[in-house]
Every structure is written in structure tokens, then in C-alpha cells.
Amino acid sequence: MISDSEQYFREQYLTYARRFISWARKRYPSCPGEEIEDACQEAYMVVYQHWIEGKVAKNFQAFLFAVGKNILRDKLKRVIRAPIQMEFKQEEEHLLEEIDEGTAEQYNQDHQASVVESLLAQIGSPCNEVLRMSFFADYAVESIASAMGYESERVASARKSKCLRQLRNLLQKLGINKDDLL
Numbered sequence: 001m002i003s004d005s006e007q008y009f010r011e012q013y014l015t016y017a018r019r020f021i022s023w024a025r026k027r028y029p030s031c032p033g034e035e036i037e038d039a040c041q042e043a044y045m046v047v048y049q050h051w052i053e054g055k056v057a058k059n060f061q062a063f064l065f066a067v068g069k070n071i072l073r074d075k076l077k078r079v080i081r082a083p084i085q086m087e088f089k090q091e092e093e094h095l096l097e098e099i100d101e102g103t104a105e106q107y108n109q110d111h112q113a114s115v116v117e118s119l120l121a122q123i124g125s126p127c128n129e130v131l132r133m134s135f136f137a138d139y140a141v142e143s144i145a146s147a148m149g150y151e152s153e154r155v156a157s158a159r160k161s162k163c164l165r166q167l168r169n170l171l172q173k174l175g176i177n178k179d180d181l182l
Helices: 004-027 033-052 060-080 090-097 101-123 127-136 141-148 153-174
Strands: none
Touching: 004 033, 004 060, 033 060, 101 127, 101 153, 127 141, 127 153, 141 153
């Protein structure tokens, strides 16, 4: 038997899913309809999971749109591998302003972390390790040189620069603005 709160959640989803699909079709006219519907369904699952965990957004529509937008953006990057500019119209900005800040911020941080993990996996070894030591473990260049078995700090510094350049090139290739990950 479905509880009143579950029924309410389903009604909210049905109402706003149609709006999201309509908005996404206008915003991304070249995107196939099934990709948009898949993104909407995936967004629903994320929002539902947050709801189950008690992380309820104050504005269901705004949260569904924010999650769906991120999922759709990722899908489009994988499908067409072209830069996607996420310039919001005034209406979209208004919706996003209403998102429960804590929930939206946590989702965006989780999303950014998964993007960074994916990028580090793509650049491979030894860059993966060098950048993790430098930025996540806060190792000094001399510690990186020692841990990686490099001859000197200069070698470690050069490797770090090369790895950062490789990461920037990958970001550019995927159409991701590095400022979106900060």
C-alpha cells in the first residue's frame, strides 16, 4: 500500500517531470527525446534517494531541474563530446535560486567529486598519483619526488606541470570549464 507521502512524491514527480522534459526539449533541441526522458528518470531516482534519506529539498521542482540538468549535461558530453555552454535564462536562474542550498550544494559537491575522479582515472598513472599527492594529500614537491622515486624536486615539479597540462587538455576536450570544478 502506498503511503500519503509516497503518493504526494509521485504526484510531484509526474507534474514536474513533464515540465522538465518540455524545458529540456526547448533548451537542447538537438538532443534525442529518449535521452531527455532518461535524464529525467535518472534525476527522479536521485531526488527519490535524497527523499528516502530525509534530505528533502524545499523546492521539488528546482531540485529536480538542477539534478536533471547535470545528468543531461553529462549525457550530452558523452554522446556528442562537444562543449556545452550552461548559460541560464532568467527563469532557470529563478528556479535554481529556490533550491534548498544545503541539499543542492551537497549534490553539486558529490557530482564534482565524481567528475574529478573520472578525469583522474582517464589521465592514468603516474599523473593520477602525482596530482592526488599534490592536491588531495597536500604533499610538498620534495615529498612527491621521494614518494615517486624521482631524482630531484625539479623532476617532480616538471611532472606535476605536465600532468596539470594533460588535465587541462582533457577538460578542454570534454568541454568542461575548470572553474565549474572549484
